[in-house]
Amino acid sequence: MLEQIAIGLLSVAAVFLSQDEHVARRRYACFFGLASQPFWFYATWKAHQYGIFVLSFLYTFSWLRGFASHWLVRA
Template sequence: LAVFLSQDRRVHWRRWACIFGLAAQPFWFDMAWRAHQYGVLALCLVYAASWARGFTAHWLVRREDHV
């Protein structure tokens, strides 16, 4: 759902992608840790940082063009 929403043309839908992406991260971390997939675990860190960046941009920083 996060990837799907990240490609939406409407900004008000696209901004939700980071919420769903961040919500999924604990499950990805757990799966990677239990399966000893350390490459996937490293990618989880990259994805978590990317979704957090989107969260900051879309939810925490006030944008003048959307006031």
């Protein structure tokens, strides 16, 4: 149950922030997205949802790309 609450709160925050019109707020989406990933891994593994489990790796990679482009690369 705890993982479902964490997934709901963190994932919705990530998607919400990713669509913000202000870049200063939009760049925080990756933090919430990455924070939700351990809960996705745990919940999907526990429920034997292996397709979603594999997709979680792709989502993690995508959030890492956002982290790299918003926080590591200086323009």
